[in-house]
Amino acid sequence: MSTDTAPGPAPETPDPSRRRGRLRLAAGLTGGAALLAGALFWVSGGWDAWRHDGALDSACDGTLAAGPVRELVGGAEVTADIRRDRIGSWWQCRVTEVDADDADDADDGAGRIDLRVTVSEAGDRLFDIDASRTDAPLGHGWTGGFAFDPDRENADRGDATATLLLDCRGKRGGGLTAEVRARTDRLDFGRPEARARLTAVLTGTATAYARQTGCEAVEGGPVTEVGVSATAWDHEPFGTVSGSCAGIVDAATAGRWGVRTAVETAPGPKPVEGCVLGGLRGAPLYEFTASYGAGLDWATRERLEDRTDDRKGDAPDGGYLLWAACPGGTKRAAYTVSTPGRAYETSELALDHPGLRAALQRFAARSAQAHGCGLPGTGRVYDAG
Numbered sequence: 001m002s003t004d005t006a007p008g009p010a011p012e013t014p015d016p017s018r019r020r021g022r023l024r025l026a027a028g029l030t031g032g033a034a035l036l037a038g039a040l041f042w043v044s045g046g047w048d049a050w051r052h053d054g055a056l057d058s059a060c061d062g063t064l065a066a067g068p069v070r071e072l073v074g075g076a077e078v079t080a081d082i083r084r085d086r087i088g089s090w091w092q093c094r095v096t097e098v099d100a101d102d103a104d105d106a107d108d109g110a111g112r113i114d115l116r117v118t119v120s121e122a123g124d125r126l127f128d129i130d131a132s133r134t135d136a137p138l139g140h141g142w143t144g145g146f147a148f149d150p151d152r153e154n155a156d157r158g159d160a161t162a163t164l165l166l167d168c169r170g171k172r173g174g175g176l177t178a179e180v181r182a183r184t185d186r187l188d189f190g191r192p193e194a195r196a197r198l199t200a201v202l203t204g205t206a207t208a209y210a211r212q213t214g215c216e217a218v219e220g221g222p223v224t225e226v227g228v229s230a231t232a233w234d235h236e237p238f239g240t241v242s243g244s245c246a247g248i249v250d251a252a253t254a255g256r257w258g259v260r261t262a263v264e265t266a267p268g269p270k271p272v273e274g275c276v277l278g279g280l281r282g283a284p285l286y287e288f289t290a291s292y293g294a295g296l297d298w299a300t301r302e303r304l305e306d307r308t309d310d311r312k313g314d315a316p317d318g319g320y321l322l323w324a325a326c327p328g329g330t331k332r333a334a335y336t337v338s339t340p341g342r343a344y345e346t347s348e349l350a351l352d353h354p355g356l357r358a359a360l361q362r363f364a365a366r367s368a369q370a371h372g373c374g375l376p377g378t379g380r381v382y383d384a385g
Contacts, residue, residue, distance in 0.1 A: 055079070055080075056069060056070065056078070056080065059079075059080035059081075059093070059095075060080050060081070060082050060093035060205070061082065061212065062208070062212075063093060063205055063208040063209045063212060064080050064093050064095070064117075064205055064208075065200060065201050065203075065204025065205045065208065067200075067204075068197050068200035068201045068204055069095060069115070069201055071197050071200075072115075072187070072194065072197040072198060072200075072201060073095075073097075073113055073186070073187075074186075076097055076113055076186065077097065077098040078095050078096060078097055078098060078113055079095070079096060079098050080093055080094065080095045080096075081093075081094055082094075089120060089121070089124050089127060090118055090119065090120040090124070090127050091118070091119050091120070091209065092116055092117065092118045092119075093116070093117045093205055093209075094114070094115070094116045094117075095113065095114075095115040095116075096112065096113060096114055096115075097112045097113040097114075112184055112185075112186075113184045113186055113187075114182070114183045114184055115180060115181070115182050115184075115198075115201065116180065116181045117178065117179075117180045117201065117202060117205045117206065118178065118179055118180075118181075119176055119177070119178045119205075119206055119209050120176065120177050120178075120294070121175075121176065121177075121329075122165070122166075122174070122175035122176055122177050122293055122294065122328070122329025122330065122331070123175075123293070123294075123329060123331055124177070124294070127177065127294060128294050128295075128296075128297040128298055129163045129177055129178075129179045129271055129294045129295060130147070130161055130163070130179065130181075131145055131147070131163045131179075131270070131271040131272040131294075131295045132145075132147060132229070132272055132274075133244075133265070133272050133273055133274025133275075133289050133290075134147075134229045134230045134231065134263075134265065134274070135147045135163070135229055135265070135270055135271075135272065136148075136226055136227030136228055136229060136230075136265060136266065137226075137227075137265060137266055137267070137268025137269065137270045138162070138164070138199060138203075138220070138223055138226055138268070138270065139223070139225075139226070139266070139268045140220045140221045140222065140223045140224070141219070141220025141221050142164060142203060142219075142220035142223065143164070143165040143166075143269040143270060143271070143292075143371065144162060144163050144164035144165065144199075144202075144203075144270055144271070145162065145163050145270035145271060145272065146160065146161075146162045146195055146198075146199060146226045146227065146228070146229075147160060147161045147162070147163075147229050148160040148161075148189045148190070148195065148228045148229055149228070149229050149231060150190055150228045150229070150231070151231060151233065152190075155185065157187075157188045157189060157190050158182065158183065158184040158185050158186060158187040158188065158189065159182065159183050159184075159189070160181075160182050160189040160195070160198060161179060161180070161181050161182075162179065162180050162198060162199050162202045162226075163177075163178070163179045163270070163271050163295070164177070164178045164179065164202055164203065164206055165177055165178075165271055165292065165293055165294070165295075165329065165330060166178065166206060166207070166210055166215070166217040166218065166219075166329070167217065167218050167327065167328030167329055167330070168210070168215035168216055168217055168218075168328065168329070169216040169217075169218060174215060174328065174329055175215075175293075175328040175329015175330065176206065176209070176210055176215060176217065176329060177293060177294040177329065178202060178205075178206035178209075179202070180198060180201055180202040180205075182198055189228075190228070192225060192226075195226045195227075195228070196223055196224060196225060196226055199223040199226050200222070200223060203219075203220070203223065207219050227265075227266060230263050230264065230265050231263075232263060232282055232284075233282075234263055235261040235262065235263045235276075235278055235281075235282030236261060236262060236263075236264075237260070237261060237262075238251075238254050238259050238260055238261055238262050238277065239251065241262045241264055243264040243265055243266045243267050244264040244265050244266075244267060244273055244274060244275045245262040245263075245264040245275035245276075245277065245288075246264075246267075247362060247366065248275060248277070248288060248359050248362055248363050249277070249355070249359050253352070253355055253359070254277070256352065256355075257277070257285065257286065257352065257355070258279055258285060259277045259278065259279070259285060259286070260278070260279055260280045261277075261278040261279065261280065261281070261282045262275065262276065262277050262278065263275070263276040263278065263282065263284075264276075267370075268370075269292075269367075269370045269371050270295075271291070271292050271293065271294065271295030272289065272290065272291050272292070272295040273289070273290040273367055274287065274288055274289040274290065275287075275288045275363065276288075284340045285339065285340070286318075286337060286338075286339055286356070286359075287337065287338050287339075287340060288335075288336070288337050288359070288360065288363045289335070289336050289337075289338075290333060290334070290335045290363070290364065290367040290368075291333060291334050291335075291336075292326065292330050292333045292371060292373075293326070293329060293330040293331060293332075293333075296333075296334055300334075301334070304321055304334050304336070305380060307319075307321055308321060308323070308378075308379075308380040314353040315353070317338070317339060318337070318338070318339035318351045318353070318356055319336065319337065319338045319339065320336070320337050320356055320357055320360050321334065321335070321336050321378070322334070322335040322336075322360060322361065322364045322376040322377060322378060323335075323376065323377065323378070323379065323380055323381040324364065324368045324373040324374050324375065324376040324377070324381065325373060325374045325381045326368075326371055326372065326373035326374070327372050327373070330371065330373070332373075332381040332382075333367075333368065333371065333373055333376075335360060335363065335364035335367065335368075335376055336360075337356055337359065337360040337363070339351065361376065364376035
């Protein structure tokens, strides 16, 4: 048995005008929502944050390593500007916190972020970097050091300095010297990740500046780990040395000299390198220092040049000096050994002058080789820069 079903009403033909109206309404709602979201974004400060964050990508003529800066400062809003001296001997990219009160007085670092990357032509006698033999080497193919004292008080743990020497390929005598100084109470450079990020700010900014100025710099790799400065408290038994003190004197010589301890850094080329050989409790007896390019400050350079002309034969205070010619922007290096306190006190240990000269020669030769410099000698090396 079949049942007939009455046909339903014919499908209603869509009214184009009604459909357009719905589309206009939807578009209006969407546009209103977008405007509302935009207003909320603006009022909440999101626009300023986005604007400041985006501005970092082009900051300091596009040379600032914006990514490492963001990682270093976290969510803080920062801005950057360029500074130069009047005669063009140095260039600086300064990063400071946005809206910090009295930004020009931020040198105290209190409650602020203050990063300064300074770059100079290598050999510029007006610009000496703040480097020490106790700095930790950057490693990873870079010639540079990181200065942070792990024994600092909490208030100073946001202060650190890193230095860098760059050579320019195919540019005779060419190179750059760079350093970054950080002063803030928002960071703790006792943390390894903070040191690695500050180093990335330095290497990234310095190499970008080099490319802009026509210097094809010899670059290293990413710095994933960097140490801290060595201090007098870091002395270790002489028999365990494996870094900057290794191979300077043998065990028999160390015994004759009264050496029982050493303060050293990890091996690696940096602007200033060194080793301190000490007594039982780490008291310094013999200090070896190698200084390269801008790592040799003006006053020390003048004093050593005068000493080169005056010293002949055995030095009563045990202080000896060697020079080496170096490639690229480094130009030259000075290597010294000194005996702290010998000029003012009488020691029970007689100085072994031939042994001191031989030890300095070994220390200098190994360091010079790591920097690609010539064989160190007693003759003065002139620096045309």
